[in-house]
Amino acid sequence: MSKLEIRNLNRSFDGVPVLKDLTLDVAEGEFVSILGPSGSGKSTTFSVLTGALPPTSGEVRVDGVPLAERPGRFAYMPQKDALLPWRRVLDNLTLGLEVAGVRRKEARRKVEPLLDVFGLTGYERSYPAQLSGGMRQRAALLRTVVQDREVLLLDEPFGALDALTRARMQQWIERVWEEYRWTVLLITHDVREAVFLSDRVYVFSPRPATVVKCVEVGLPRPRTLASYTDPAFTRIEAELLETLLEEER
Amino acid sequence: MRPGRWLPSLALVALLVAAWQLYAASGALGDDVLPGPSRVLSQGWEHRATLLDNALPTLRATLAGFALSLTVGFALSVLIDLSGVLRRALMPVLIVSQTLPLIAIAPLVVLWFGFDLLPKVLLVAFVTFFPITVALVEGYGATDRDSQALLRSMGAGRWRIFRTLRVPTALPYFFAGLRIAITYAVVGAIFAEYAGATEGLGIYMQNAKNSFRTDLVLAAVGVSAALTLALFALTYAVERLATPWARKGERT
Numbered sequence: 001m002s003k004l005e006i007r008n009l010n011r012s013f014d015g016v017p018v019l020k021d022l023t024l025d026v027a028e029g030e031f032v033s034i035l036g037p038s039g040s041g042k043s044t045t046f047s048v049l050t051g052a053l054p055p056t057s058g059e060v061r062v063d064g065v066p067l068a069e070r071p072g073r074f075a076y077m078p079q080k081d082a083l084l085p086w087r088r089v090l091d092n093l094t095l096g097l098e099v100a101g102v103r104r105k106e107a108r109r110k111v112e113p114l115l116d117v118f119g120l121t122g123y124e125r126s127y128p129a130q131l132s133g134g135m136r137q138r139a140a141l142l143r144t145v146v147q148d149r150e151v152l153l154l155d156e157p158f159g160a161l162d163a164l165t166r167a168r169m170q171q172w173i174e175r176v177w178e179e180y181r182w183t184v185l186l187i188t189h190d191v192r193e194a195v196f197l198s199d200r201v202y203v204f205s206p207r208p209a210t211v212v213k214c215v216e217v218g219l220p221r222p223r224t225l226a227s228y229t230d231p232a233f234t235r236i237e238a239e240l241l242e243t244l245l246e247e248e249r
Numbered sequence: 250m251r252p253g254r255w256l257p258s259l260a261l262v263a264l265l266v267a268a269w270q271l272y273a274a275s276g277a278l279g280d281d282v283l284p285g286p287s288r289v290l291s292q293g294w295e296h297r298a299t300l301l302d303n304a305l306p307t308l309r310a311t312l313a314g315f316a317l318s319l320t321v322g323f324a325l326s327v328l329i330d331l332s333g334v335l336r337r338a339l340m341p342v343l344i345v346s347q348t349l350p351l352i353a354i355a356p357l358v359v360l361w362f363g364f365d366l367l368p369k370v371l372l373v374a375f376v377t378f379f380p381i382t383v384a385l386v387e388g389y390g391a392t393d394r395d396s397q398a399l400l401r402s403m404g405a406g407r408w409r410i411f412r413t414l415r416v417p418t419a420l421p422y423f424f425a426g427l428r429i430a431i432t433y434a435v436v437g438a439i440f441a442e443y444a445g446a447t448e449g450l451g452i453y454m455q456n457a458k459n460s461f462r463t464d465l466v467l468a469a470v471g472v473s474a475a476l477t478l479a480l481f482a483l484t485y486a487v488e489r490l491a492t493p494w495a496r497k498g499e500r501t
């Protein structure tokens with residue numbers, strides 16, 4: 001059974017449909033990506049999942065339980081990193097735990113062993129403005145995973161980074177994911193990123209968003225630089241790109 | 250701070266003082282009507298004990314009034330931010346309150362509350378709370394939507410979001426409003442004293458004017474300007490302490 005099931009989800013703004021009969025699944029420990037044109041409704045999907053927006057119709061279930069019955073099962077990383085500039089890095093990292101009522105000391109104990117993995121050791125007392133772009137994204141990601149929620153929702157986590165840093169982050173997240181095996185739903189514009197990281201890729205149509213394609217990425221893990229040149233990789237990449245370009249027309 | 254930052258304003262002040270001195274020395278208005286800056290300084294220095302005795306009550310009224318203003322200004326901003334109904338109810342009333350002429354209000358407030366500290370505190374608060382409230386309300390409104398969505402996804406309630414997100418976002422706005430407010434504060438206190446008091450710079454100015462001591466009126470004006478400048482500078486010091494992250498913009 002799927003960890004996360006989205007069934008025939010609809011949402012409109014002032015009568016304009018943004019999500020249309022959206023259906024997708026994510027299994028436990030699976031890395032799933034959403035590709036789609038800008039403004040199609042990807043972020044809106046996440047807003048519905050986090051409870052910020054009620055759906056117009058349709059259903060979301062986690063472990064078979066409707067979202068309305070048990071909210072707060074997603075850890076969300078917004079499109080901008082949303083680190084609070086007035087909080088030191090460590091206090092940004094513990095924010096979710098703090099909101100959940102965890103004592104400060106205990107929250108820090110939970111974050112500390114992960115600092116090294118996320119390359120943030122030595123920056124605990126810095127302010128976000130003192131971090132590089134890549135470090136900010138890693139900090140935002142650490143803030144997300146440390147909440148211990150069942151599914152991670154990552155909205156274009158590397159969208160704002162330069163190409164080199166972005167490639168490094170993809171390599172890094174692949175390595176870390178191999179170790180922790182979080183259940184991830186990732187939004188991205190980057191076809192290669194989606195193929196490199198995912199077990200499955202959904203392609204959204206332009207607004208109103210609906211799933212136009214679902215591709216299983218059967219590439220062996222762990223994925224490395226060599227994966228990029230795997231013929232299967234290039235074939236899937238071309239297929240996805242073609243779908244996206246066709247949809248745009 | 251680099252001395253270069255102060256140079257232009259110091260030069261301008263020196264120029265104005267020099268012009269004043271020259272004009273006064275020309276004798277066009279007479280020394281009693283327009284004393285030169287040198288006379289204002291020397292007489293002010295001679296009467297420094299009385300000036301200080303009167304500056305302290307004014308400062309006390311200013312600070313007490315400002316404390317009240319901060320409390321009321323913040324409380325109003327919270328009410329306005331939390332409820333759209335309250336916003337629509339309060340804002341017009343607050344705006345109208347700022348159109349009431351102080352010259353009519355001040356004597357009435359003194360009439361109602363006597364010659365002690367209270368009417369001055371009320372008047373200082375009255376002329377200073379508005380910029381603080383408006384600045385805070387604008388500041389809350391500048392809260393980042395993504396951050397708000399993030400906190401909500403973490404399960405944060407309204408009050409939690411308000412104190413963890415909206416208040417810190419509003420801080421720089423608050424300090425801008427604070428600086429506008431503080432420039433009204435000393436003048437507000439002096440005005441209240443002018444309308445009736447037993448001590449303070451306002452009553453001192455009135456007495457000096459009544460005995461044709463223009464030089465001492467101007468000396469008292471100088472003291473009130475110095476008070477305002479000092480309080481203005483203090484807001485920067487407090488801001489630096491309250492927003493340490495703002496100075497850490499550069500990477501280490």
Ligand SMILES: Nc1ncnc2c1ncn2[C@@H]1O[C@H](COP(=O)(O)OP(=O)(O)OP(=O)(O)O)[C@@H](O)[C@H]1O
Nearest residue numbers: 013018036037038039040041042043044045079207
């Ligand atoms: N609160 C809102 N009110 C009205 N319309 C909205 C609202 N939020 C989003 N929309 C509209 O819904 C559509 C989808 O927005 P969404 O942010 O989900 O796009 P997206 O797929 O995440 O785009 P991008 O890739 O550029 O981030 C857009 O056309 C947007 O204008």
Ligand SMILES: [Mg+2]
Nearest residue numbers: 042043044079
């Ligand atoms: Mg988006």
